[in-house]
Amino acid sequence: MxxxxxxxxxxxxxxxxxxxxxxxxxxxxxxxxxxxxxxxxxxxxxxxxxxxxxVRANAMTMDDVVSRTGMTLGVLILTAALSWILLPVDPANLGKSYAIGIGAALVAFVLAMVQSFKRKPVPALILGYAALEGVFLGVISAATSTYLSPGVVIQAVMGTMCVFAAVLLAYKMGWIRVNRRFTGFVMAAAMGFILLMVANSLFAIFGGGDGLGFRSGGLGLLFGAIGVILGACFLALDFKQVEDGLAYGAPREEAWLAAFGLTLTLVWIYLEMLRIFQILSGDD
Known part of the structure; x- marks a missing residue:
């Protein structure tokens, strides 16, 4: 599918x-x-x-999916840790570190878009995306930890892990059924969500503050929760994709595609979780 x-x-x-x-x-x-x-x-x-x-002799296995996903997430975590350590977020250097983080995120976006249009997964693009996205996450997480509370980042990581585990359990138990109707609903909801967030960002850039208020206060919590739910739904789609590939003979190289999709979704959930805990900590 x-x-x-x-x-x-x-x-x-x-x-x-x-x-x-x-x-x-x-x-x-x-x-x-x-x-x-x-x-x-x-x-x-x-x-x-x-x-x-x-059945194909070189068919993808679960070990392939786990190893490729572990490698991709490992690169992301490594670069996130390095950027946390090497890019200072004190008031004198915060602007420079943010610029590096945003630049890395933009390049990561380009690499992800290139991969999404490729007929086959390209490990170099996927690992490059993970490395640069890790730089961005490291800067954002370090700044959040410095100016709010170290516990906020830990809470976001734990929240992301809990969402992953809960969706995996629900999927394996059959509580979530991924079909065309489910997929269509999730895609439509995600498109509306992204458009609202883009509109909010544009209003924030040109009007100042938090734009339309979708990322702060009560509305921020509501839209953060919606973002996490959408991320959970996309995890279910990712699990279905992996299940289909394992059952019906996807080639081994396609494990990189599974790793890419899971990494993208987990990054999405982590950022939404981080925003929720920022608001709960008192920083709107």
Whole structure:
């Protein structure tokens, strides 16, 4: 299936030119009317419940997903820690550190966009995104810890881990069913959320303050909670994407795509959590 992230649209697992998914256009056409995942090259045959794709010798495994995700998150955490240590956030240097952090975030955005339009995952782009995003997160987290409370960052990290664990449990227990309706609702909600945040940022830039007030006070808490819920929904889409790839023979290289998607979603959730705890700490 096609899965998407709150920030960047990305493709799901796809067939290569050789058609490794193992079924032809006739199968696709026959399944379209009855199978909501008919566009998925790894979709289940609605009549038999069995995979339509043959098992591949170089198919992706859970170990591949875990190792690639661990590597990507490890790079992000490492650069975040280094930027926290090496980029001072005292009043005399805060502006410079913020400039470096924002610059790194913009380049990370470009790398993520390039990867999202690639037919195949490119590890160098994914790891480059993780490294630069880590710089941004390190600066933001260091400033938050310095000018608010060290506990705010720890709370945001713990909150992100709890959301991940809760969604994984709910998904494995079958409490969350990812289908076309779920995907469409999440995508529409995320688009509206992003547009509101962009509008709020523009008003803040040109009007000063917090713009429309969506990121401070009671509204800030409400929209922060909505952001976390959307991130949780995208985690469910990521889990479904990984599950489909494992079940229906995605090539091993596609584990990088899973790592990329999970990293993007976890960064989203962490930033929303950080904002929520900032507001609760008294900094609107």
């Amino acid at each position: 096609r899965s998407s992230n709150p920030v960047f649209s990305r493709r799901g697992f796809s067939r290569d030119n050789g058609g490794y998914a193992g079924f032809d256009a006739q199968h696709q056409q026959a399944g379209t009317a009855t199978n909501p995942y008919a566009t998925n090259p790894y979709a289940t045959d609605p009549a038999t419940g069995m995979p339509q794709a043959p």
